Amino acid sequence: METRRKGPVGRPRGFDADEALERAMRVFWKQGYEGASLTDLTSAMGITRTSMYAAFGNKEDLFRKALARYEEGPAAYVARALREPTAREVATAFLNGAVRTSTRPGCPPGCLGVQGSLAAGDPGLPVRNLLADWRNEGVTRLGDRFRQAVDDGDLPPDSDPVGLARYLMTVANGIAVQAAGGATQEDLQRVADMALRGWPPA
Amino acid sequence: METRRKGPVGRPRGFDADEALERAMRVFWKQGYEGASLTDLTSAMGITRTSMYAAFGNKEDLFRKALARYEEGPAAYVARALREPTAREVATAFLNGAVRTSTRPGCPPGCLGVQGSLAAGDPGLPVRNLLADWRNEGVTRLGDRFRQAVDDGDLPPDSDPVGLARYLMTVANGIAVQAAGGATQEDLQRVADMALRGWPPA
DNA sequence: AGATTTCAGTACCGCTCGGTACTGAAATCG
DNA sequence: CGATTTCAGTACCGAGCGGTACTGAAATCT
Known part of the structure; x- marks a missing residue:
């Protein structure tokens, strides 16, 4: 019983x-x-x-839980972007989401995955590495999606899926840095648009 | 006497x-x-x-002096890039320099202007703002150079010089973030090359 | 050589850090 | 109601922080 x-x-x-x-x-x-x-x-x-x-x-556990919540909340645009039908739409949704989340009124500027910890002394290394892994996992997920896009034929067969993924993540990370320096949503939306001007044609 | x-x-x-x-x-x-x-x-x-x-x-004075030394040393590629003859060469030299400085063997990955302080509590705000100003001044200098390029005719007359400048700085900042996460020089050189694929024609 | 000035080093300042023991109250159970 | 369990709060822990007073030696001047 x-x-x-x-x-x-x-x-x-x-x-x-x-x-x-x-x-x-x-x-x-x-x-x-x-x-x-x-x-x-x-x-x-x-x-x-x-x-x-x-x-x-x-404190470290609290940060891990905060990061998980961030991923489901403000960073949910990543998962949404991955579900877009074409590579170009994935890329556009990803960068636009980065712009919006990095400049959302009422929220801190930038991205928790970047501002959380970039450089640190010994006591902060575990969290620094956690965030580096988090960003790299984003590259991997985008890269997998673009490999799929090559198979689907909406990226040229000679594309470098992981390279394209890293390129987008780099721009998104830069957007977070710029937002921390006071760049506005309009400023950064222009940046995102420019970043996609060289995107491979379907 | x-x-x-x-x-x-x-x-x-x-x-x-x-x-x-x-x-x-x-x-x-x-x-x-x-x-x-x-x-x-x-x-x-x-x-x-x-x-x-x-x-x-x-400590804060020491940081300011370290930043000045950084600008004359590892970040001297910025001033060099500004002296290139055409806008495209300026942009190329700037991004290539960011890649090299962010991944130089024997030096920490990334850029002092980014890793130095992105987010901070109250005691770190002065330095955080110092670096934000430093990055924004870089945008201004690039923007001035591109305005000159429009006058010179090696950028289209309807170009947005400051927008182009901010775009390059955003990519450079992202390169620093990615370097902190372990991205290699080859990875980031590919990123820099992609970032210039949409650069306006002369 | 003697006087002076700045050096390098130790020991310490008050403060804040992340983290915890302990207290007493409050809410749920049988 | 009485027992039990977890709550919230205070007060405190050792450690490390940035920064400084003080000591004694070393190097330059007259």
């Missing part, structure tokens, strides 16, 4: 973990991993250090 | 300030401003904290 629980025993948590994670994500996005102190994070989340550690583990 | 000094009175400094600054520049380049501790810096420079403060001011 198995013990059945109607709900978790004990006092339930008094805050919305999803909302707290959203707030934490924005602090990391704005200030980077090392630049975001636990005090910054917990005061934005509206909870105490104790609650944060109980709910999310530690 | 003016007092003449043959040399500075007192014990002369026992280290090469230029060499020390070069070492500091590389630490900032690799670890970023906030990620480079005074211990990291001074041990790489081979001097004590006291000597560093006497010779360079404080």
Whole structure:
């Protein structure tokens, strides 16, 4: 006979973990991993250090969860772009999404995958490597999609799918850097348009 | 009657300030401003904290001087590119220089102007803004050069010089990000070549 | 040589960091 | 109701941060 629980025993948590994670994500996005102190994070989340550690583990765990949330939220344009029917539409949707997410009003400029950590001392290396892997995985996914496009015939047979993928990711990363320096959405949309002027014809 | 000094009175400094600054520049380049501790810096420079403060001011002053040295050294390709005869050659030299400097063996990957500080908490804001200004000044200089190119007739009269400048800077910034993630010189040279495929004809 | 000036080094300052032990209250169970 | 469990909050931990006072030696001047 198995013990059945109607709900978790004990006092339930008094805050919305999803909302707290959203707030934490924005602090990391704005200030980077090392630049975001636990005090910054917990005061934005509206909870105490104790609650944060109980709910999310530690600072690095919190960042990993914030990155996962970022991927499903602000960075969902990547997955959407990959589902576009042609290589050109994939590329266009990807860069336009990067522009919009990097310059969205009410959100920090740039991209969590770039601003989160680019260079760091020893204590920040795990997160730095996590983000480098995250960006490289994006290249891989785009590259797979473009290999498919070559098979489909909407990219020339002599195309370099991974090269095209890295090119787009490079431009998207640059857009994030430029957004951090104050470039506007119009500025960066022009950049995205220029970046596609040399795109291989179908 | 003016007092003449043959040399500075007192014990002369026992280290090469230029060499020390070069070492500091590389630490900032690799670890970023906030990620480079005074211990990291001074041990790489081979001097004590006291000597560093006497010779360079404080950590922020040291960074400013390291950035100036970076501009004259690894980033000298920018000034060289601006002196190329045509807009296309300017653009090509600029991107090729960004690729080489971001992937130079023996140097940290990327660009000090990007890796130095992209996102930061309150204490790092001055340096973050310094670098954003530095990047934007690069856009301005390229933009001035391309305006000249329009006058010279080696860019179409309806070109957007500042837009073209921002486009190149965006690609260069993206190259720095990608280099930090392990992209090789060959990878990034292909990216630079692709970025110029849509360049306006003379 | 003696006086002076700046050197390099140690030890320390107050502060903030990420992380934790401990307290007392609150909510759910039998 | 009483027992149990987890909550939120305070106060604190050792460590590292950027920066500085102080010491004694070394090198240049008159």
